Each structure stands twice: as C-alpha cells, then as structure tokens.
Amino acid sequence: MRWKKTITMVEAHAEGEVGRIVTGGVLDVPGRTMLDKMNHINQVDDSLRRFLVNEPRGCAQMSTNLLLPKTHPEADAAYMIFQGDKAHAMSGSNSICLVTVLLETGMIEMVEPETIVTLETPAGLVRARAACKDGKCERVTLDMPPSYADQLDAVVEVEGLGKVSVDIAFGGIFYGLIDPAQFGLRIAPENACKLVEIGCRVHRAINAQLEVKHPQLEGLEGISYTMFVSHDDDGIMKGATILPPGRIDRSPCGTGNSARLACMHARGQTAEGSTHTARSIIDSTFEVTVTGTTEVAGRPAILPRVSGRGWVHGIHQIGLDPSDPYPLGYMVADCWGDAFDLLS
CATH class of the missing domain: 3.10.310.10 (Diaminopimelate Epimerase; Chain A, domain 1)
Structure with missing residues (x-):
C-alpha cells in the first residue's frame, strides 16, 4: 500500500445523523478566522472537501467535520462542516458529535458531572455543556448563535x-x-x-x-x-x-x-x-x-439552546493511492439526487 495522503476520522452520530470528525491528517486551512477558512474552502480550493465527502471515501448520508486549530482565544476547539455541496458555518447535530468525540477520546479532558467546551465555528462561538457520567458524554447542550x-x-x-x-x-x-x-x-x-x-x-x-x-x-x-x-x-x-x-x-x-x-x-x-x-x-x-x-x-x-445526545460508533482511516483515477471522488444521482443542478 502506498498513500500520498492519509486522514483519520472518528465516527459519531447525533440522534441518528452521522457526523464524522477529522482528527488527523489535516494541519490547517488558509485564513485568519474560521469564517476566512470556510470561505477559502468554498471560494478558492474545494479539493479537500470533495476528497472527504464524495464517493468512494464518503457517502451522501453523512457530514464530515474538519477539526482545525482555534483562532479565537476563548475557544477550546474549532471546526467547520463539509456537506455534499460546500462547507457550512454551523450545525447543531455535528457540534454534538464533535463534543462527544472530543471528550470520549480524551482530546479534551472530561470533567464529571459537567464539562464546558467552547467551539469556534465560522458562525461564531458556541458554548457547549456536556453532561458526563462514568466516562460517557451523555448529553450535549449548545448555546447556539443568535438567530x-x-x-x-x-x-x-x-x-x-x-x-x-x-x-x-x-x-x-x-x-x-x-x-x-x-x-x-x-x-x-x-x-x-x-x-x-x-x-x-x-x-x-x-x-x-x-x-x-x-x-x-x-x-x-x-x-x-x-x-x-x-x-x-x-x-x-x-x-x-x-x-x-x-x-x-x-x-x-x-x-x-x-x-x-x-x-x-x-x-x-x-x-x-x-x-x-x-x-x-x-x-x-x-x-x-x-x-x-x-x-x-x-x-x-x-x-x-439545543440539547441532544451523541454516540461514537467507529474509527475510520482513508487515503489516496497516487494511481487512483478518482482523487476527488464522484457523485452519481442514484444516491446523490439532483446533485448537479443544486451544485451549479
């Protein structure tokens, strides 16, 4: 096996919605703020999103969340959401997945009975309160952006x-x-x-x-x-x-x-x-x-404020063989629906 790119993810879902978390293989994305970084993905270079989201490495029924170095001093972690069309600024279910993964893998120390985690998103800071017991993140409550x-x-x-x-x-x-x-x-x-x-x-x-x-x-x-x-x-x-x-x-x-x-x-x-x-x-x-x-x-x-539960259900590693003819993947309408109209 010879890979020119290797990315590791922890798989989780929040009340049924899959939100896998990129925990290794990506150092950063250009931009001063998380909003800048999202705009870079959407307006300058979309190759990383396509590599992660499209088939054969991804599938339609999921989100992929890119964990990045924080740019705000009050944040504990920063991330953006990759979907089939572009990078998005905020998601409640994906934030629940992210907090669950951060705490249950030990990337952020779990404090029982409650751990406070501040997430930096392109839409601003989101304060999460995680109810924890016996090493399990049982529920995540999010103070969402002003709506x-x-x-x-x-x-x-x-x-x-x-x-x-x-x-x-x-x-x-x-x-x-x-x-x-x-x-x-x-x-x-x-x-x-x-x-x-x-x-x-x-x-x-x-x-x-x-x-x-x-x-x-x-x-x-x-x-x-x-x-x-x-x-x-x-x-x-x-x-x-x-x-x-x-x-x-x-x-x-x-x-x-x-x-x-x-x-x-x-x-x-x-x-x-x-x-x-x-x-x-x-x-x-x-x-x-x-x-x-x-x-x-x-x-x-x-x-x-939004409150729900998340569960970790796997660890996933993907890579790119230099001879692979689909380095950025593909979409087919049987699974992706009316993809090309919506993405144009």
Missing part, C-alpha cells in the same frame, strides 16, 4: 409547483422553512423521496428569487437548506431538513430548529424561557429553548 427571522411568509414561484409560501430565517446558517401541508404531505419516512424532490426545487427557487444575506458574516449568502416544519398529532414539533444535493437530515436539526424558533418568536408562538421538543423523521428528539432575546444588526433575534 432571527429574515422574511416571513415570502412567496416563490417553483417549477412544477406554482407559488409556494416559505419563511426565511437564520439559525447559524440560513433556512427556507416550508409547511408540507401545502403539498398534501406529512413528514414521514415513506414520504422522504417526495419531500426531498420538493425541498430541492424550493431551495433553487429561493436562492434564485430572494435576496438572503447575513448583515455581519461575510460569505453567508443564500439559504443552505430547506426544512419542512409541522406538528405531530401529540403537538410535538416535527421537522425534516433537506440537505443538498438531496437527502433528509436524520436528526431533528439544531440550526433548523433555531431558525424555526426565531420565526415562532417573531409570530408570538413562543416566548423567552419556553422549551419545546423537536422530533425528526426517524422520531429522534432534541430539546430546544429560547433562552433570551438580542439583536443582529438591528434586527430582533433570539438566543436558542
């Missing part, structure tokens, strides 16, 4: 669907929130393919027709994901985030529910101090809370 409703009840014209009503909100990244009742659908595993198809169409329409841009974080433009939002018969919040190029988040989604809470707060449907249960398409749950209010560049915003 706000950007556009309520916006309407986009979607090919094959007509006019669709959406909310645009920021929860660490931008979301288009969609009520599936517009299409006579409920959020359930048997409807996954239909939800993905509709979500991808709406995603393209939003980014083509609406101006979405963070007022302070350079490079955070356009929505990252769509998210179908409803309630189960028992009143619990139900959600399904659609990630490019075409799959459903298995977790309830931390950034998505932060965006959802911001819209609920703007409509008077939740209040400071309120906690809700958020349920995923596979019925796993996060607890989500509005801990306070603030402003983002003069816009009313909330301070969301």
Whole structure:
C-alpha cells in the first residue's frame, strides 16, 4: 500500500445523523478566522472537501467535520462542516458529535458531572455543556448563535409547483422553512423521496428569487437548506431538513430548529424561557429553548439552546493511492439526487 495522503476520522452520530470528525491528517486551512477558512474552502480550493465527502471515501448520508486549530482565544476547539455541496458555518447535530468525540477520546479532558467546551465555528462561538457520567458524554447542550427571522411568509414561484409560501430565517446558517401541508404531505419516512424532490426545487427557487444575506458574516449568502416544519398529532414539533444535493437530515436539526424558533418568536408562538421538543423523521428528539432575546444588526433575534445526545460508533482511516483515477471522488444521482443542478 502506498498513500500520498492519509486522514483519520472518528465516527459519531447525533440522534441518528452521522457526523464524522477529522482528527488527523489535516494541519490547517488558509485564513485568519474560521469564517476566512470556510470561505477559502468554498471560494478558492474545494479539493479537500470533495476528497472527504464524495464517493468512494464518503457517502451522501453523512457530514464530515474538519477539526482545525482555534483562532479565537476563548475557544477550546474549532471546526467547520463539509456537506455534499460546500462547507457550512454551523450545525447543531455535528457540534454534538464533535463534543462527544472530543471528550470520549480524551482530546479534551472530561470533567464529571459537567464539562464546558467552547467551539469556534465560522458562525461564531458556541458554548457547549456536556453532561458526563462514568466516562460517557451523555448529553450535549449548545448555546447556539443568535438567530432571527429574515422574511416571513415570502412567496416563490417553483417549477412544477406554482407559488409556494416559505419563511426565511437564520439559525447559524440560513433556512427556507416550508409547511408540507401545502403539498398534501406529512413528514414521514415513506414520504422522504417526495419531500426531498420538493425541498430541492424550493431551495433553487429561493436562492434564485430572494435576496438572503447575513448583515455581519461575510460569505453567508443564500439559504443552505430547506426544512419542512409541522406538528405531530401529540403537538410535538416535527421537522425534516433537506440537505443538498438531496437527502433528509436524520436528526431533528439544531440550526433548523433555531431558525424555526426565531420565526415562532417573531409570530408570538413562543416566548423567552419556553422549551419545546423537536422530533425528526426517524422520531429522534432534541430539546430546544429560547433562552433570551438580542439583536443582529438591528434586527430582533433570539438566543436558542439545543440539547441532544451523541454516540461514537467507529474509527475510520482513508487515503489516496497516487494511481487512483478518482482523487476527488464522484457523485452519481442514484444516491446523490439532483446533485448537479443544486451544485451549479
């Protein structure tokens, strides 16, 4: 065996969503801040993301998280999230995976009954409180970035669907929130393919027709994901985030529910101090809370908190043989969906 590149990862999932953590093989990415580093990946050199995420070394149903040297003095660790389309600024489920891996592998010393870990992300600092017992990270609670409703009840014209009503909100990244009742659908595993198809169409329409841009974080433009939002018969919040190029988040989604809470707060449907249960398409749950209010560049915003569980399930090492004809991998639509439209 002869490899010109070797990368080691620890595999974890948070309430069903796989978020593997790169723990060795990458020294750094150019940039002064984590936002700079993310923009370098997205705008200058995307080869590392493609190597890690694309087949044959990656697969559609996962995220890969790049652990990097911190650039902020208050941080304990820094990271960004690699998906099928690009690098993203923040993720609740991936933050839960990262904290679980950092503590259970001893990269950061575990303190029982609670360990505080400050994560540096391109969207800012995220404070994590990990409940720990007998060497196990049992639950991670995240104080998420300030989140706000950007556009309520916006309407986009979607090919094959007509006019669709959406909310645009920021929860660490931008979301288009969609009520599936517009299409006579409920959020359930048997409807996954239909939800993905509709979500991808709406995603393209939003980014083509609406101006979405963070007022302070350079490079955070356009929505990252769509998210179908409803309630189960028992009143619990139900959600399904659609990630490019075409799959459903298995977790309830931390950034998505932060965006959802911001819209609920703007409509008077939740209040400071309120906690809700958020349920995923596979019925796993996060607890989500509005801990306070603030402003983002003069816009009313909330301070969301997300709590969930993560589990380490493997260690993975990948490499590149210099004769391999697919050094940056490939995507095929049977698994990756409408990849090329969404990535263009």
